[in-house]
Amino acid sequence: xxxxxxxxxxxxxxxxxxxxxxxxxxxxxxxxxxxxxxxxxxxxxxxxxxxxxxxxxxxxxxxxxxxxxxxxxxxxxxxxxxxxxxxxxxxxxxxxxxxxxxxxxxxxxxxxxxxxxxxxxxxxxxxxxxxxxxxxxxxxxxxxxxxxxxxxxxxxxxxxxxxxxxxxxxxxxxxxxxxxxxxxxxxxxxxxxxxxxxxxxxxxxxxxxxxxxxxxxxxxxxxxxxxxxxxxxxxxxxxxxxxxxxxxxxxxxxxxxxxxxxxxxxxxxxxxxxxxxxxxxxxxxxxxxxxxxxxxxxxxxxxxxxxxxxxxxxxxxxxxxxxxxxxxxxxxxxxxxxxxxxxxxxxxxxxxxxxxxxxxxxxxxxxxxxxxxxxxxxxxxxxxxxxxxxxxxxxxxxxxxxxxxxxxxxxxxxxxxxxxxxxxxxxxxxxxxxxxxxxxxxxxxxxxxxxxxxxxxxxxxxxxxxxxxxxxxxxxxxxxxxxxxxxxxxxxxxxxxxxxxxxxxxxxxxxxxxxxxxxxxxxxxxxxxxxxxxxxxxxxxxxxxxxxxxxxxxxxxxxxxxxxxxxxxxx
Amino acid sequence: xxxxxxxxxxxxxxxxxxxxxxxxxxxxxxxxxxxxxxxxxxxxxxxxxxxxxxxxxxxxxxxxxxxxxxxxxxxxxxxxxxxxxxxxxxxxxxxxxxxxxxxxxxxxxxxxxxxxxxxxxxxxxxxxxxxxxxxxxxxxxxxxxxxxxxxxxxxxxxxxxxxxxxxxxxxxxxxxxxxxxxxxxxxxxxxxxxxxxxxxxxxxxxxxxxxxxxxxxxxxxxxxxxxxxxxxxxxxxxxxxxxxxxxxxxxxxxxxxxxxxxxxxxxxxxxxxxxxxxxxxxxxxxxxxxxx
Numbered sequence: 040x041x042x043x044x045x046x047x048x049x050x051x052x053x054x055x056x057x058x059x060x061x062x063x064x065x066x067x068x069x070x071x072x073x074x075x076x077x078x079x080x081x082x083x084x085x086x087x088x089x090x091x092x093x094x095x096x097x098x099x100x101x102x103x104x105x106x107x108x109x110x111x112x113x114x115x116x117x118x119x120x121x122x123x124x125x126x127x128x129x130x131x132x133x134x135x136x137x138x139x140x141x142x143x144x145x146x147x148x149x150x151x152x153x154x155x156x157x158x159x160x161x162x163x164x165x166x167x168x169x170x171x172x173x174x175x176x177x178x179x180x181x182x183x184x185x186x187x188x189x190x191x192x193x194x195x196x197x198x199x200x201x202x203x204x205x206x207x208x209x210x211x212x213x214x215x216x217x218x219x220x221x222x223x224x225x226x227x228x229x230x231x232x233x234x235x236x237x238x239x240x241x242x243x244x245x246x247x248x249x250x251x252x253x254x255x256x257x258x259x260x261x262x263x264x265x266x267x268x269x270x271x272x273x274x275x276x277x278x279x280x281x282x283x284x285x286x287x288x289x290x291x292x293x294x295x296x297x298x299x300x301x302x303x304x305x306x307x308x309x310x311x312x313x314x315x316x317x318x319x320x321x322x323x324x325x326x327x328x329x330x331x332x333x334x335x336x337x338x339x340x341x342x343x344x345x346x347x348x349x350x351x352x353x354x355x356x357x358x359x360x361x362x363x364x365x366x367x368x369x370x371x372x373x374x375x376x377x378x379x380x381x382x383x384x385x386x387x388x389x390x391x392x393x394x395x396x397x398x399x400x401x402x403x404x405x406x407x408x409x410x411x412x413x414x415x416x417x418x419x420x421x422x423x424x425x426x427x428x429x430x431x432x433x434x435x436x437x438x439x440x441x442x443x444x445x446x447x448x449x450x451x452x453x454x455x456x457x458x459x460x461x462x463x464x465x466x467x468x469x470x471x472x473x474x475x476x477x478x479x480x481x482x483x484x485x486x487x488x489x490x491x492x493x494x495x496x497x498x499x500x501x502x503x504x505x506x507x508x509x510x511x512x513x514x515x516x517x518x519x520x521x522x523x524x525x526x527x528x529x530x531x532x533x534x535x536x537x538x539x540x541x542x543x544x545x546x547x548x549x550x551x552x553x554x555x556x557x558x559x560x561x562x563x564x565x566x567x568x569x570x571x572x573x574x575x576x577x578x579x580x581x582x583x584x585x586x587x588x589x590x591x592x593x594x595x596x597x598x599x600x601x602x603x604x605x606x607x608x609x610x
Numbered sequence: 611x612x613x614x615x616x617x618x619x620x621x622x623x624x625x626x627x628x629x630x631x632x633x634x635x636x637x638x639x640x641x642x643x644x645x646x647x648x649x650x651x652x653x654x655x656x657x658x659x660x661x662x663x664x665x666x667x668x669x670x671x672x673x674x675x676x677x678x679x680x681x682x683x684x685x686x687x688x689x690x691x692x693x694x695x696x697x698x699x700x701x702x703x704x705x706x707x708x709x710x711x712x713x714x715x716x717x718x719x720x721x722x723x724x725x726x727x728x729x730x731x732x733x734x735x736x737x738x739x740x741x742x743x744x745x746x747x748x749x750x751x752x753x754x755x756x757x758x759x760x761x762x763x764x765x766x767x768x769x770x771x772x773x774x775x776x777x778x779x780x781x782x783x784x785x786x787x788x789x790x791x792x793x794x795x796x797x798x799x800x801x802x803x804x805x806x807x808x809x810x811x812x813x814x815x816x817x818x819x820x821x822x823x824x825x826x827x828x829x830x831x832x833x834x835x836x837x838x839x840x841x842x843x844x845x846x847x848x849x850x851x852x853x854x855x856x857x858x859x860x861x862x863x864x865x866x867x868x869x870x871x872x873x874x875x876x877x878x879x880x881x882x883x884x885x886x887x888x889x890x891x892x893x894x895x896x897x898x899x900x901x902x
Binding site: 253 | 679682689694695696697699701722878882886888894895897901
């Protein structure tokens with residue numbers, strides 16, 4: 040299959056315009072009707088340090104960040120050095136020369152080089168800040184990034200700052216373009232031609248969770264900042280007042296989850312967002328939500344752990360914590376997103392399940408999705424169903440924890456006449472009065488666990504990629520799914536019989552679906568980005584499947600090439 | 611202040627605020643007096659029980675919600691204030707009252723106290739200060755005297771106690787009062803004032819624990835306290851601090867300080883006005899901002 044996509048990596052010092060250049064290219068490609076999937080890494084430092092922004096674009100659907108780049112744009116010497124080992128024959132590199140902070144010397148054999156004096160040109164224009172515009176113009180000219188789309192994006196961005204600033208930036212862009220055109224194009228890399236504008240949005244995983252929550256009828260959010268989850272709260276903070284909702288910041292995660300439990304008891308659809316360390320702090324109150332049957336939604340954007348760990352890096356290592364992290368036996372539902380589109384749709388699902396079953400629902404995202412921007416069909420609010428909690432009908436004596444057929448008891452918010460009751464973390468009777476008898480505790484545990492059992496049947500079935508019998512089945516979760524999708528495509532092209540199984544409902548586990556899938560595969564491979572093989576552990580514990588666990592935990596997601604290699608090794 | 615919808619809504623007798631659950635505290639416990647004060651304050655402030663949410667953490671005094679006719683949550687140790695903040699911010703129309711002890715509020719829950727105060731969360735916090743962990747049979751607490759020999763301090767406590775009034779004043783509580791369980795009428799008066807106050811109202815109430823705190827007896831408290839003179843100006847922070855510091859080693863009872871300033875829910879509600887938000891806002895306008 041001819042390669043239709045292009046992967047462009049920008050590297051430079053944080054604060055030098057690397058990120059904004061990446062954003063412009065991303066928006067321009069999306070505007071041109073292309074699919075985009077971006078991947079970024081930030082330094083943990085506030086200023087300086089190496090920042091990287093990778094744009095993968097194609098006329099076809101893209102599932103992951105790709106193996107490596109085709110084109111590198113090095114804004115400085117460090118970016119060149121960091122990526123030098125990836126300059127394989129056939130790749131192209133654009134670098135700041137002459138006048139930059141380094142001399143690249145001789146390029147590795149087979150690498151296409153384009154020297155663009157970015158810093159010097161910017162200096163000549165008397166504004167170092169225009170360096171990234173020069174780079175952008177050059178990249179546009181060399182790699183066929185639609186000039187029309189880029190100029191539209193730049194105009195939208197700079198027009199608010201005044202005509203003068205806009206024109207200056209466009210002039211710097213044109214200078215860069217001239218410099219680019221002076222080179223004889225020797226490499227094969229070009230962005231696909233514009234496909235015509237599509238009805239899409241371009242949005243990061245964190246923003247998408249916020250957008251989904253708003254589409255899902257969110258009313259109340261208590262926040263505490265934490266990398267890499269803070270943009271969820273930032274997005275909601277910006278927009279929830281427009282919808283009449285409330286967001287404010289708590290003093291810590293113990294407080295934020297407590298406030299969310301309070302807000303939900305008071306009758307509002309409530310959530311918070313965090314990362315692993317915050318989820319650890321929340322675990323006691325999540326047990327309280329299970330016990331008091333209070334609907335709450337928590338988004339955990341996972342990062343490298345334990346402790347402070349790798350705050351800005353990617354890992355899928357909070358599955359144990361999300362599923363079982365509290366004392367006692369406490370039911371909860373855990374969902375996990377694959378991509379940015381899921382971040383929108385499954386935030387709605389998570390709020391719905393929380394309200395419907397009156398349990399804490401944890402929505403797992405991860406560090407690579409947090410900042411990854413992707414093109415997604417523009418959501419249509421009318422396509423989302425909002426399921427609200429079962430309300431008391433006002434008949435008879437109100438019993439907060441009444442036994443019902445589906446084991447979900449009607450709720451009754453403060454202010455409702457005759458509905459006064461106690462919501463409590465103590466074991467209790469149907470009325471909410473403390474009750475510690477052995478029979479009662481067993482009955483109430485059966486109620487609390489029983490009510491979530493059926494979610495394995497009601498939630499959308501786990502997707503199976505492929506049909507019939509296979510030599511290898513690959514189970515993947517979270518953002519690893521997208522990598523496996525592409526790997527499976529490549530393996531099939533090479534004639535391998537491979538299938539994929541992509542669970543989004545992590546707990547309770549749809550074990551029958553796992554078993555049915557495994558029956559059609561000779562072997563099962565389970566790649567995940569954590570040290571212990573956390574999903575593999577649950578698969579072994581809950582099913583008869585004995586997967587081959589394949590784990591990495593270097594702070595980065597898998598690349599398709601790694602999965603392909605491992606699959607060939609184990610088949 | 612309680613939400614306007616909850617305040618001066620009903621005419622009920624204090625005893626009508628009693629729930630059907632019988633009180634479980636030891637005979638002679640100061641908490642009985644505080645509870646009576648609470649019933650009277652709720653009646654005098656005309657709080658509609660349907661719009662009252664009484665929230666507690668863990669401890670003897672955290673059992674209070676069971677005894678009061680209201681909506682209620684019995685939460686985790688130390689978390690009453692944070693949960694109450696959530697209830698209040700979600701539903702500013704309600705009257706939100708926290709009842710809890712010194713260990714619950716100032717030890718395990720101490721991280722929340724400064725923020726409720728400085729943010730001026732509109733609620734009433736009644737702290738039953740008995741200088742002991744009673745429910746777990748007598749360990750020293752943040753307000754225990756150092757000479758206290760307790761369960762975990764067989765040789766006496768190694769720490770000096772904190773001063774809850776100083777703490778609340780310096781963190782910005784907008785209503786700070788202190789009472790003694792032996793004076794239920796004063797308790798009622800100060801709690802009523804707290805319920806009517808707009809903002810974070812803190813009432814510290816000394817309460818003897820005859821079962822475990824052998825030092826802080828009724829007699830000790832009677833000797834410790836003095837009524838704040840009638841000419842004290844409760845809007846004067848400097849004078850309030852001078853009182854809180856216990857002049858001549860005596861603890862003031864009465865209203866130390868009060869101040870009128872916007873509450874957290876009022877300030878957050880302003881954002882809605884500022885962006886022209888409301889139920890009719892078209893969410894598509896938000897989605898469209900993410901178009902390339």
